[in-house]
Amino acid sequence: MKNKQHHIVKINLPGGIISAGNLLQVLKLAHALEITELSFGHRQHLLLEASDAQIRQLQLHIGNNTMEVNADDYPNIMSSYVTDEVFAPYSWLSEGVYKDIIYSFNYAPRLKINIVDREQNLIPFFTGNLNFISSDINNHWYLYVRFPKTNRMFHWPSLIYSGDIAEFSRSIEFIILSEHHLFYNKSDADGHLLVEKLTRKANFNTQPFLQQLLHTDFQLPFYEGINTYSEQKLWLGIYRRKESFPIEFLIALCSLCIERRIGQLYTTPWKSLLIKNILPADRIHWSTLLNKYRMNVRHASNELNWQLEDRCEEALDLKWKLVKAFEEADLRTSKLCFAIKTTKQTGLFGSIVIQKEKTTDGVTLYQVMHTHNFNPNSKQFIHYGSATDIQDLSSLLIHLCHFYYDMHSDLPEKEDQNEKEVRENENNSVEIYACKYCLTQYNPLYGDPQQAIPEGTSFQLLKEYHCPTCDATLADFRPVM
Structure with missing residues (x-):
């Protein structure tokens, strides 16, 4: 532009x-x-x-x-203030609380800050560096730190008081930006070390949390x-x-x-x-x-669930080609949302992510990933496949959508205790590995067809492998399940 x-x-x-x-x-x-x-x-x-x-x-x-x-x-400081009363059920998080927090920022943050009600689905949770998510306790928030230029997430060990959010953010930002060698663009950044340094620097009104963050099923x-x-x-x-x-x-x-x-x-x-x-x-x-002014306010839902980079004509053009293919296929996309990335570190939000890349030969390649359980608030990516043209990309995405709905096409069946134990043992026997840099997962159930790795291939049997998202080597993967 x-x-x-x-x-x-x-x-x-x-x-x-x-x-x-x-x-x-x-x-x-x-x-x-x-x-x-x-x-x-x-x-x-x-x-x-x-x-x-x-x-x-x-x-x-x-x-x-x-x-x-x-x-x-x-x-910009992102918040779910827009959802109050309209998209979020009544809770302690009211208009007054939002305003008090937002207006308490008397400085311009250099880190991305999200202030989000956990009960809503319009505003993403974890696209910031400092992600404050409402808890069950009045005026107290979970904090998830995503270290800058990484997908490494750290859950702060205590709840943060509403009145402390601005100064708490300023203190964390000062530590991270003044100690780049420890916390900036470091996939192995130590969250506990950050807690220790902040504790020595300031004393804030925190409170232990009694349970982990729970979130309802996503539906935009x-x-x-x-x-x-x-x-x-x-x-x-x-x-x-x-x-x-x-x-x-x-x-x-x-x-x-x-x-x-x-x-x-x-x-x-x-x-x-x-x-x-x-x-x-x-x-x-x-x-x-x-x-x-001829304003249309009734668009199809399958064009409302896309995240694109700001003012990116290339991504916008690709979106419309894919939406047209979805319409021709009469495709259902409820409970799914899509993100198109033409650059890698964009902080977009999606349950299905299309990452544009260039091969060493200069060929355009579209990598398709989905988040764990298709939860767009997850930062764990599973590689599904890749395509070199729009037609193949459309087919790949349509197949992935069908795969999602196949997972949700049957009512859960009751099973006796023995069957449950057998199933859990089978699930536990599958060991998934994730790239330590971008958290893209290798799942042996799927393999990786683009690297000629068939389904059912254990990670331990791989001699050579690279991350389809960031090109990290085999040695850069760590077990996660």
Whole structure:
């Protein structure tokens, strides 16, 4: 998207929220500078394309503290605030708690921070470096540290208090960034050493957790259209097929929010926009707005469950070719979501991941992986296969979807204790190995057809093998089951 004259401007929206008035100011400035469209990123931030002259005006009026040009040195704080009342059941995690935490960040984090309600499925859990997940105890959070530039995850041994999250994050960030040799881009980073160093540095209000994090089965909610929630409220979700929103439409949208006394708007990691607190009596105003700007808010669900890199035309083009193939196959994709990566370290979220690579001969290769149990919040990847063209890739993905539904096509049958013990012993006899760098798994039940390894081949019998994701060697795999 970037060329010699134009650059990508990123404006952070901490927590994925912005007041209608503040957004309107940005939009009017962009419109005056003849910028015609903008988009939202997968970390809930705002993106627009601008020339050198336009950037100088944006910096003059917005300031360098809230925007970056062609950079992401200060990632947006991601939160599930958007799901409150709409996609998440009632819990102690309310609007006030979200705001208190988000507003307590009086510095710009350099690590990715996620603040997430465990009861919802719209916002990913572990795409940050510091992932705070709500617990059963009021105002206390699980913390999962994903060390920068790795998939290595460490579960913090205690719960973190809401009021400490900002300062806790600052302290961990200082240690990680000041001791690169221990914690940055280190697949063997020691989480317990990080705990020890933080304990010596500061004293925080933590609490032991009584049980591990439990999460409901994943099912991405339908996040667009005009819908009812609570007793007398509506919400409006707007998704754009090409990811871009016309500036003129957004100006009219913010103006209507202010007119109807709606204070803020929300962004999602699916690059969509959401407005809450619409009164049923005002529905006609919102429908009229959508009519005027020809906004479609009823897309097929099999195009809403994709994660792409920000402003990546190549990934967007590939997505539409695959969606078309899915439609022709009349394919079911419920409870699945897909991610397309044209670069390896993108932090995208998906139960099925398509990784584009180039072979040594310059041939494009699409590696297809799925997460453990097809849980998109898992960081354990299982290689399924690879393809060299779109047709083969489409077929491979369709087969993988059928494989998923084959796993969920029968009701669980009752079994006596002896049968259960036999089954558990059989399962325990399968030893799975994972790459220590990217956690891609080798499962002997599948083998690896792309490396001419047949199904049923034990890892111990392999003489040569490399990770299909990051090319790590055989010696870089570790047993996980």
